[in-house]
Amino acid sequence: MSGVRWGILGTAGIAARAFLPGLREAGGGTAAVVAGRDLARAEAFAGENGVGRAVRGYEAVIEDPDIDAVYVPLPNALHAPWTIAALEAGKAVLCEKPLCLTATEAESVIDVARRSARPLWEAFVFPFHPQTARLRELLEQGAIGDLREIWSSFHFQLEGAENIRLDAALGGGALYDVGCYSVRFAQLLFGREAVAGHAVTVKGEAGVDVETAGVLEFDPGRLLLSCSFDLPFTTYARLVGTGGEIRLTNPFHPKPHDVMEVWREERPVQRHEPGEGSTFSFGIRHIHEVLRGEAEPRHTAVDDSLGTARALDLLR
Template identity: 40%
Template sequence: MTEHPLRTAVLGTADIARRRVLPAMAADPDVELTAVASRDGGRAREVAARYGCAAVESYDAVLERPDIDAVYVPLPISLHATWAGRALRAGKHVLAEKPLTTDLPATAALLELARTSGLVLMENVIFLHHPQHAVVRELVASGAIGRLRAFSAAFTVPALPPGNIRHDPALGGGALLDIGYYPVRAALHFLGSGLEIVGSAFDHAPGAAVETSGAVLLRSPDGVLGQLAFGMDHAYGSAYELWGSAGSIRVEPAFTPPADHKPTLRITDARGPRDLTLAPHDQVAATVRAFVRAVRSGTAGSPDAAQCLEQAALLDTVRARATAHPPHPTGGVRT
């Protein structure tokens, strides 16, 4: 018996949904876009018309529909816990944009709700579904660069318009949760669990109500040091690098490569620098496929619950350390 496509609705019409995730869902034969919901009826109709699905002006109305199996939640960060929770209570599987919530207690509660409800809750960490990162891990594990000694990662984007939701603290705005998430998750991915945040710092662009840049120093249980940088008032940057006792590997762009991009890993070892070019890969389409597989596997909860929890704890610690030592008004940091 052939399973019917996963009937999916979208709560909100955020940029990431319109540009990347909705097209990937529409192209996947195992997904049926059933409805697009927006509190702006015109926007809902505009987006829904592109995919031949229903336009709905109420999120709750979508959750009440019996013809929907799952929902995708690309709402502002502060609304993830509320609407992902309501969707789970309505019996829907959930793919939610990262970060899953704004803090560790809310993340833990949402993951537990998914587990006890017998439903899938997946955090949309798109970059981890690109095979270039698996190749890097295989190279490191094989000893290609010797013993791993240091890791660095940076993700920065140009200044955003003043009205952008990332500038609104009430909506979960700020560079840490939206931009800093990537280098922190990359550190967790490559260095493993048990990371210690040694120190962190934030900076604010003039007049900003949220942090617009930050830096983190961390250490793994086996002594590998990591340096992370992030910001939303910068030239674009998306890269990470691993240094070993006998070489290094650099990946750029690391986090948001286009589907047609051929990744090039820059490897430097005893033979000197060389490039390893990989085949293009659509990481957004791969994420959608992973969500469908998780739902069809029949396994309740999150496929990466442990990582979600540790990521949330790391982000909480980064913020606590940074806000405990705010910049001095005349420059420098208070001690």
């Protein structure tokens, strides 16, 4: 396979803002086709973002024998059926988070993924970033003793009332959109699934949560999370151990100006910068290596996504 040929389902902003720049940065693949319900809109998206061609209807991408991998940035409620369709067509799939809206739905998708010829990834790409690798090394080396508690927030201010993130029928809400990052982050670092949890929410006029704060128990260890559509942007995380803390300004999509610091006795003793490269570029590079037979798949939906879905059920 000289280059992985990607098909994109829909013209979502995250495809233009994150996936396509990451694909270009990763190398080894091309955005061959984008599908939309509105062909004119898909053609405009293709022209503006350097995608090879546009087609009407998502089936046209899934049924195309020249497409190797499919990116699914559709509204949350549409993730499961189109991910299943792409897997059953023999495509590798990168599906935007959350993979599904319930653990029961996730079980159905993962069951298909287990039988599929190519892997499925949920688009939590921060596990592939070198910052995350360094963070896990620090924990394994005992830099802060035993990890007992994670504080994690993901806030941003959502503009405009006409947004799919505010549509309950499409699986909107702050927990599904950004709170899920904190859940996957804690699951990765504790190395196990949550066993209990509860949350409080603030709902907007559209009926979805615009703010959620909650606790997940990992036995031992706990996650305290906060997510919001109404607060200024932040993606801060604080890891509290028996011998110190690690503080990250952006654990999910770090930029070169972000930092990770080890704190002991109320002062920083180590400082690490994430370096260059987007999380999407590292995740896509791994997918390309897998599809070329150069690496074993890591952080797949089969490995990780059911635990995330179960934890989100605990908080809903």
